[in-house]
Amino acid sequence: MNQTWIILGGTSTIARAFARMVAIRGDSVVLAGRDMDELEKIAVDCGLRGAPRADSIAFDARDPASFTPIVDLAKAEQGTVSAAVFVGSMPAQEEIDADPSLVDGTIADSFTGPARFLTMLAPVLEERGTGTVVGVGSVAGDRGRLGNYVYGASKAGFHAYLSGLRNRLGRSGVHVVTVKPGTVDTAMTWGMEKLPFVAPPEKIAADILRAADRKKDIIYTPLIWWPIMTIIRAIPERIFKKLEI
Numbered sequence: 001m002n003q004t005w006i007i008l009g010g011t012s013t014i015a016r017a018f019a020r021m022v023a024i025r026g027d028s029v030v031l032a033g034r035d036m037d038e039l040e041k042i043a044v045d046c047g048l049r050g051a052p053r054a055d056s057i058a059f060d061a062r063d064p065a066s067f068t069p070i071v072d073l074a075k076a077e078q079g080t081v082s083a084a085v086f087v088g089s090m091p092a093q094e095e096i097d098a099d100p101s102l103v104d105g106t107i108a109d110s111f112t113g114p115a116r117f118l119t120m121l122a123p124v125l126e127e128r129g130t131g132t133v134v135g136v137g138s139v140a141g142d143r144g145r146l147g148n149y150v151y152g153a154s155k156a157g158f159h160a161y162l163s164g165l166r167n168r169l170g171r172s173g174v175h176v177v178t179v180k181p182g183t184v185d186t187a188m189t190w191g192m193e194k195l196p197f198v199a200p201p202e203k204i205a206a207d208i209l210r211a212a213d214r215k216k217d218i219i220y221t222p223l224i225w226w227p228i229m230t231i232i233r234a235i236p237e238r239i240f241k242k243l244e245i
Helices: 013-024 036-049 064-076 093-098 102-128 149-172 201-213 225-234
Strands: 003-008 028-033 054-058 080-085 132-136 175-181 218-221
Touching (some): 003 013, 013 201, 054 064, 064 102, 080 201, 102 132, 132 201, 149 175, 175 201
Parallel strands (some): 003 080, 080 132, 132 175
């Protein structure tokens, strides 16, 4: 059956790798984001790699007016429609502390914008009774840490939203995967020092596609982050609040 992936945040490093992988296996892609020139280049690349169709469309998580054309496109699509959300922004916590207005954009990019879009898309997927939603969160959402608690809070909210969406859409045959990556070698982390277990974006993309195919509910990637976060979540708050992690 034909499958079309709507990829939000299509210019992100992980999204590029994911788009290439689904193109190679013969899926169509709709790349959505703000940088149209770059999206079009990625779309051409996906077409050359085997995607039957590769399009680009404008999307801005902070501009709900950009959501409707993508939902309309999904309604008109033939075959299975799936969506993968790679949208997010992570200003340094010290930048947010100096300029609290950055809180709004961080939460819009990483939680409320994607959640609003997926809520608009949900009835389309329910009516078809098939498809997959991939929501990329972060291990940062598992616990509020000193160095990035605003970003972590936005991803924690997105995790909870995806859990509820999985409960809703699963009743009609649509599967929702929550992805919790650790540190990835992307533009978001360039220049940061002492980052543990940094993974290449291709590794993360491959894990995401495997999880979608196998209908996993929640994955940590790389897997080393599952025991790490299990330990971090288990630390009593009276101790955790004194740690610099």
